[in-house]
Amino acid sequence: MKWKPILRTMKPYTPGRSLEDVKHTYGLQEVNKLASNENPYGSSPKVAEYLRSKAAQFEIYPDVYTAGLRGKLAEFHQVESNEILFGNGSDEIVTIISRALLQPGTNTVMASITFPQYAHNAKIEGAEIREVAMLENGDHDLEGFLKVADEETAVIWICNPNNPTGNLLSSTAVKKFLDRAPKTALIVLDEAYFEFVTDSSQEDAMKWIHDYDNLIILRTFSKAYGLASFRIGYGVTNADVVSELNKVRNPFNNSSLALAVAEVALEDQEFLQHCVTHNEEERKRYADYAKQHSLAIYPSATNFVLIAVPGDADEACEVLLQNGYIVRSGNLLGVPGFVRVTIGTHEQNTGLFKAFDQLLTN
Template structure:
């Protein structure tokens, strides 16, 4: 059988080594994973409490309409229930968008570097990907992205905060982009790290939905809510967009347990506020440490920092790996001589500082 030719040019997602494997290889008692931007504080205790009292009936298909979560989320966001679509993380929604709007001969516009799945799924659907480099500070160059749009452009991917830098699109720049983007282009705005954004940096993108029916906003329960293992995210858009996405969406694409956990987690905003405050304190402390050793880093409104390394990021990654810390080398993200570090607990970050300082003194000072 013959598969799509483009698949021979792409590779499956390859996860890193598992904790047990690393422990055995380097004789370590403990591994600190700081590579996937997960919430180190877990998830709401209310989720565990409710689920322990009674699990969903796993022999019964889940609610394909996601009714309870849909109702609660629509109320919280002040949107219509018909403006919501749910997926197995925002990644599935990205896949839905590509399947819905892209055909051979069409194209998309995206920043680079950014979340790699925009490009991956666009190519699978036969679209061309026009990549526009971020500026020197890691921000989307929205003017050049506008210039890259033509009559065949179907989607523009915007990631704010952008992974892997952590930068957010400024409000005035976004307003100008929104007003100048052709109406035949869908603006896909990915806010996976929305809950970590400082209030003054929040551009309130949902407020533009009523006036721009070519905009979709994507968010997730995987990051701040700590439900990455359950895979549930959502999109908010004009009803016409949601209707088309529901045609391509699998009928039971989010599980009963994911829906229930997300509903409980949504109600516990105290946990979100606590995660936000702890993350902010750890981030400020780690930024001061990087300043002290003279390592530059990108501005970030997330739970991770992309730091410039004095030598190959892959070498720094290996040094840390052998000492029990898993980070993400920038060479895998398209930014050589950097590492992306997820922000862990205060205890873990203090230990990481000690290890990084030792590396700095060994490799740089000496």
């Protein structure tokens, strides 16, 4: 078969260990998955109520225009309905953007340590990848982005807050970058974890899309809304960009059930705020734990932390697995010596700290 040659140099996505696998391997009755940045509080109770009371018409294709959710999101964000693009998770929108804009002869700019799907998709499309080293504090080096971007730069990726570090760039810094960035490049502001940001000085970037024709903002229902299994992500940008990207998007890429459930979740902002409040309280506990034990930790604005471990990150993950906690090794994320831990419930985090103590005493 005539596979693209670049595929020989690539590996498929490596998923984390499943709960059942870890239980079986280590003989554990209870295992806590803190590796994929899922919402430990689940989704809105109204979602479960909806699923119990409604029967989907499984023989009917989904609404290709996604009118219901589109209208509610447009109202929620105060944008026009034709300024929204839907994806099967925001991951698919990353793929759509890459397929539409990246090709041999173009280049794409991103941080050296960020969401790996940006580079993954660029490789497949044959574009040159220009990675800019992070600043010492873990922030994107936006000045460095400007230095390497040129007339052949097709896409610039800004993950804010960044995955896997959790760092948040200020609204002021991002706007200054947008003012100076090449107008011929699409600037992707990936805000998958935006809802967890509690800094009151941070602006909602949705209001910027009419100021910058080359800006698209990505959001998702997978994280704070707790709907990861339903795969609903969306991008907001000007209507012309949406029209071009829709030429690449597969029709019926969101299921009817997922679209309906996302509508229900969007309406329950009280539950969302409940999750954000508890997450912030627990996030502070991680910062305190790191300070108490003199461990390096990145300044997270998300529902995960990137925290240092003594010794090898894979070995640390193994010890935590033996204690019933699945976390993500920094060796897989380009940050050796660290593990990425999803911020769980109060009880889960208390147990994680006890397991982590074993790493510090060995």
